[in-house]
Amino acid sequence: MTKNNASVSQNNMAQEILSSVVVFLVALPLCIGIAVASGLPNAVEKGLITGIVGGIVVGFLAGCPLQVSGPAAGLAIIIKELIENPDIGIAGLGAIVFAAGIIQLVAGSFRLGRMFRAISPAVIVGMLSGIGVLIFSSQFHVMIDDKIDGGGIQQLISIPGAFVKVMFPMATDTHHLAAYAGVLTIVTLLLWNKFRPEKLKFIPGTLLGVAAAVIFVQITGYNVDKITLPKSLVTKESLLNWGDAWSILQTQQGIILAFTVAIVASAETLLCATAVDKLHDGQRTNYDKELFAQGVGNIICGYLGSLPMTGVIVRSSANINSGAKTRYSAILHGFWLLLFIAIFPGVINLIPKASLAAILVYIGIKLINVGFIKELKQYGRSEVVIYIATIAGIVATNLLTGIMIGFGLAILKMLYTMNHLSITVTKEKDPDQECYVMRFDGSATFLKIPELAKNLEALPLDSEIHIHLDGLSYIDHACIDLLKSHSSQVEKRGGKMVLCWDSVAELFQKSKMGKNTEKKVKNSQDKDSNK
Template sequence: MHAAAADRSTSAVLGRDFLASIVVFLVALPLCMGVAIASGAPPALGLITGIVGGIIVGSLAGSPLQVSGPAAGMAVLVFQLVQEHGLIMLGVVGLIAGALQLLAGVLKLGQWFRAISPSVIHGMLAGIGVLILVSQLHVMLDDAPRASGLLNIAAIPEAVIKAIPTDGSVHHLAAMAGVITILTIVLWNHFKPKQLSLIPGPLLGVIVGTIFAMVFALPITLVELPDTLAGALNIPTGEALAGFTNPDILTLGLVFAFVASAETLLCATAVDKMHIGARTDYDKELRAQGIGNMICGGLGALPMTGVIVRSAANVEAGATTRFSAIMHGVWLLLAVAAFPFVLNEIPTSVLAAILVYTGYKLVNIAQIRKIAEFGRQELAIYFVTLLGVVLIDLLTGVILGFALATAKLVYTFSHLEITREHDEETNRVDLWMKGSATFFSIPQLGKALESSPVGSEVHIHVEKLDYIDHACLEMLSSWEKLHQTTGGTLVVEWSELVERYGRRSEDPSKTEIPGLMVRPAA
């Protein structure tokens, strides 16, 4: 009886995962091709990455419900690589990035990739979202994206003019298909019936946009997939593999590894919050991503990361094991192998429209409000990262954000505010301390103490102090001894300081902190 119950339970789990895999496949199919187009690569290379991310990485992943594949967050990097070094170098950089991720996982560095300020990560993603939006806006008009984010932004007025119907131009027709796609996604996300809630908006947008183009026989650019996957491979040549010795290529491999790892592990953390099942093994996930990216590199496909859109769809569809992620890769493989002629009917402007919408979603207004709750400094880190990514490049933007976050950390742990009051009648001095009292603060603290009159009773109020280090405690101890020789006293009025650092003295009216005698406040 127990065996029969177990079989029924296993069947139910596999049944839910089977249905979830179809939902994830329907979400992933248009995005795999769209991200490839945004990356300046053939759509087939995005589909290959989706297949590897499902079947291979899904089998090895440390986060069983996370779904991996080509990510919009990497599209800007890939586009720059393709423009500067050619499509053939994509595989070489993928091999380097994958090897670095695998090594990081073996060395158990997974947790360290999470030690990045959320403001930097969200600023990076928002900057990527802006770059994707402004570049794919031109593709949505059957036009070519410009060479940089600034040029794409500068060309937006030109794109608006091209969207106006004129004789001999098809830009406005492509724009119509793209706008209809975006409207379909937005309306579906807002008004979809509960019974059909599992149907993803991007898929419906592709279907409606494609049907619109077919019904009106629009003369716009369509997706081109080869008859077989073998014909789509972009395997690095021997000459390309010599790029392993090129410092620029090695640097790109390092950047790819860092960005892909950070995005993957942040995605895994978000997925953990969505369900109550097994938690992520970050080092195992990093090793799986490394193996997946090395395979994609060997095939010359796009790099992969864990993708939040597909992963969230997987959880919402009721998946409970890695079977759903694996099967979604199988469905992608079958679709490309058996129905390439169907995919070839999709206009590129329709896929670009999905990326325009995705770019907009990456600039998450709700996230900006949440960051603002933590203060202006965090908001500044966010916008410096965003502007750095958009105006300069992704790596520089992240470095600027990280440097500002580090500066904020140093400031927080070195900043001390001291307010002083002196009652001349009682010869009492009160010093209120706020912030962190560290060795950086010793000159400031010493100046405040030394301003106390001879023989005065000095009270230090530290209830608003976040931290006090040993150097400051030693300094207080030394100054107390010196002040006592003038007939003065030092009283630290903070019971919490005693709880943190103190031990009871033989004198019941006093408490000892190593190097310092504290009289509890009356």
Template sequence: MLSTLKKSADLRRDVLASLVVFLVALPLCVGVAVASGVPAELGLITGIVGGLIVGFLPGSSLQVSGPAAGLTVLVFEAVQEFGLGVLGAIVLIAGLVQLTLGALRFGRFFRAITVAVVQGMLAGIGLVLIFGQLYTMADVKQPRSGIDKILGVPHLVTEIATSSDALTAFAIGAATIAVLVLWKKLPSRAQLVPAPLVAVALATAATAVAGWSVPRVEVQGLLSAVQPPGLADFTSLASLAGLGTVLAFALIASAESLFSAAAVDRMHDGPRTDYDKELMAQGLGNTVCGILGALPLTAVIVRSAANVQAGARTKLSRILHGLWLVLFAALLPAAIGVIPLAALAGVLVHAGCKLVPVKDLLPLWRAHRGEAVVLAITAIAIITTNMFEGVLLGLALAVIKCAWETSHLHLDVHEATGGRLIVTITGSATFLRLPRMLETLEALPKDRPVELDLSELRHLDHACRMTLENWAEQRGTTIGSLTKV
């Protein structure tokens, strides 16, 4: 009896949670698609795949997948460079890469990526997203590169100030952001209705009542939007740029999904995530999205947090949210076509602001300046170059920083009987510390015998070993405990 009651309660919670996630996912699916430069329907298709396919798969039972704001910039750049038809091929191959990595049990290794690089990646994405969507809010064509988007802000301000159409559209977007910010200050009962849905609904209603002529979302229907990639789309990726884009899709989508899983696990006391299975689930989802020519799919912390906070108990909630997306797209497609683009841009500007860890920057600088530098350089590199190169630079800096911090080396020079000098080297001797070690050794008096004591040395790499041997041979001195290191 108790078991039946518990199942009934869990079912009720899952159904209610699925409705909440659906209401959060709907404007984000459409907004991410529009910001990515693709038809709005492709965002809905990806959301549906995230619910009805990934939702059934093992891995993480409560996190929800769909199109993510974090990949918007990368998708936009890929569509601009390769064309919309090639997007499906990119996503499909990236999905197969994820499936392979999951099968080889690489899922757990994504947890080893330093948080500074991930935060820098999200901050860079967030800043490009914010500045890019400011142009969409004003119905002004945005520049392609991230740095041009930032440098073009003065011109954007002039455009808004001198054009009534731009000012009207921008006001709609700004009002949408204001609703999103103020909604959290309302009583908890009011917040049961998702803020993005309220903001977009109010902006749509105000636009309709006032009769403002502003750009709106264009819709054609789900089936007509499905464009499977052809053989020519795959062959166009046979270049370094194409392979780099595929790798960037796979790695960034995987990292975002698995970091989201770690965050979701901290929100509930249910079963923990199996990272390898979750990576394979995301890979299968992206493979299907690629076949359908849709947007890439990742686990999304906004939807996942809404799912947990709404009281979801099983994966049924995320499956049902996909079903509600199907029913909405099938029964009420015209409802999407009345949404102002400026309102969706406002939602994404707000989402981009949440990607920038403003509150964490000062504490991070005080406690771990090296991590703060890695974060900042990663973000700046993404803005000035692109996502893939920015993340690679961040990872390289993180590795160099780690190697530098772990290669602590201390040289102590003291006199012994007979006028001998004993140089005791402790710590880790790597090539990174060669300059300092050579400066100390070469500064020793040449007219006094010297003995090197390496008995306390934890590590000695090949470069340092050869340097010490050559220096000892030139000085005609001895090295203690060299063979033991």
């Protein structure tokens, strides 16, 4: 422990304990709710284990000390797809998470942390929005104690029917009763977030929403589905079966799925870490160390058969807003989760599933970042297309396919941008001789040599040609060589060719085009400044 950390722990440990309690109160319903949303049978303990490991283990190793790790809503969709895959299933989940952890650990060890951030923002936000749509559509039905088989589109189009079940219940139905608990949770959460007193801001609205639903159901005696916490968090059957794991990870599908979980979890974690850095003035994130820590955490979670983890912004922002300054708050919240399960397991069994589903419906709506479209428009329509295509791909197919669609479109846009060159030619009046102005915009590479040559050859060789290259983001040697060659031809015919870009002019000079060209470049710059 450094002197600085020792000083912090001695002077502010009380504040770290208070912050850890706040994070625990935020994390408890989210760990349970995300676990239920993953679709695993007896899933409650899986989410709690991940929260405990994310606090105690990853909190101790983290490269982003104020970031809190645990089960994330985004990964719940991936887990649901994994366990519904007949070749993976519940038995293979641990193997995929274990392998994803190894990939993260190796990537962190080889200092590849920042590479996981090299993803188009349109794809990232599209992925989160797509996940938000899936969470909203699936958990809306859970919120009324209903179940719809099928993918995202089927769940979306079934929502009007769910309203009918609530508004016009059959005699034996309990859909409307569960809906009461769910709506009460959301209303409580919204009202608390809007009107909570400043002194009580550390109490999370999610916790109050769940508490309100528990009290409501207990008073009314409504028969709604509730959470069931097993007597033991970890059993021999839940531990990783090495034989099954090896057989799954020998397949192409197993490897692809492991990399999918690793990439999505890493991208979400490191983007969250970047957001966390903006919320405080303390120690900045060491991305490689954070990735390594996440790898260790997911290896443990995979072995224990629990859910994968990421850094999560809701818990992290609560940690910072409650005054945390060191990693002790994140670590302690893991201990509080463990103690609560050991001492008050019966309390968890009182929670209606509809209440937790309601929280996830709220989170899903928050993830659907429609306002981001306005920001994307500033960078062109192509970014909006990538964003919408990513969402549509995720909802219509699955998370991996949707991400690959968005990533593929982003690469196509990059290739187009790197090879797109716009050339405009205008004729200007000059008392001495004809003067042509040629302007370039985009990227001039060897692939554009034919187009560039065509435009140059269309101009009279005995004229004055001003070539403006300020709009270029890149020009390669092949294009510079063509301009050099054409300049020589223009000079032999009595014309003048002038470049209007300092860096390219220097390249021309280094290419030994002669003193005459250097003077013309300088004269052009002087002429432009006089204008």
